[in-house]
Amino acid sequence: MKIAIYPGTFDPVTNGHLDILERALKLFDKVIIAVARNTSKNPFFTEDERIVLLKQATKHYKNVEVDSFEGLLVDYVKHTKATAVVRGLRAMTDFEYELQMALMNRKLYENMETVFLMPNEKYTYLSSNIVREIARLGGNVTKLVPPVVNKAFKQKKAVRDNFIL
Ligand code: ADP
Numbered sequence: 001m002k003i004a005i006y007p008g009t010f011d012p013v014t015n016g017h018l019d020i021l022e023r024a025l026k027l028f029d030k031v032i033i034a035v036a037r038n039t040s041k042n043p044f045f046t047e048d049e050r051i052v053l054l055k056q057a058t059k060h061y062k063n064v065e066v067d068s069f070e071g072l073l074v075d076y077v078k079h080t081k082a083t084a085v086v087r088g089l090r091a092m093t094d095f096e097y098e099l100q101m102a103l104m105n106r107k108l109y110e111n112m113e114t115v116f117l118m119p120n121e122k123y124t125y126l127s128s129n130i131v132r133e134i135a136r137l138g139g140n141v142t143k144l145v146p147p148v149v150n151k152a153f154k155q156k157k158a159v160r161d162n163f164i165l
Pocket of ligand 1: 008017
């Protein structure tokens with residue numbers, strides 16, 4: 001059974017993430033999406049919210065699990081008996097950081113490969129960051145994220161508007 005870990009912040013999951021997931025599912029028997037808990041980033045959606053959104057957005061896929069991890073990715077990979085980590089590459093700007101991480105992870109645990117997958121071109125400009133920014137400024141993100149995420153943005157906005165009023 002070939003297991004891959006797809007780690008990230010997923011704040012929130014976008015259609016770009018799902019594109020990479022679908023490609024990974026063609027290569028592996030099971031993909032575990034692993035939300036990183038110890039990130040220095042200050043997330044917009046809480047860890048629990050990100051996990052719930054990921055579970056809802058991926059419920060129609062077979063062989064996908066959603067989990068979270070703390071500490072070193074390589075330790076989590078060993079623990080799950082996975083053989084690979086999947087990362088998405090959008091542009092050259094992703095490359096330098098990803099190469100550094102992949103080579104460092106190999107130094108820490110040589111039995112694991114990092115597999116880079118390229119999304120459909122239409123997702124190369126898409127990031128969780130940009131989606132959050134558009135939503136914050138009142139723009140429409142319907143075509144960029146799964147429907148559950150669109151709904152979650154609307155709920156957050158409603159809570160904030162009520163709070164301000
Ligand atoms: P991280 O904080 O680890 O970068 P992200 O949630 O931003 O986490 O992304 C997780 C993974 O998904 C990364 O490998 C990232 O490059 C990839 N990814 C994010 N958005 C896209 C996209 N639109 N197309 C392809 N890969 C993507």
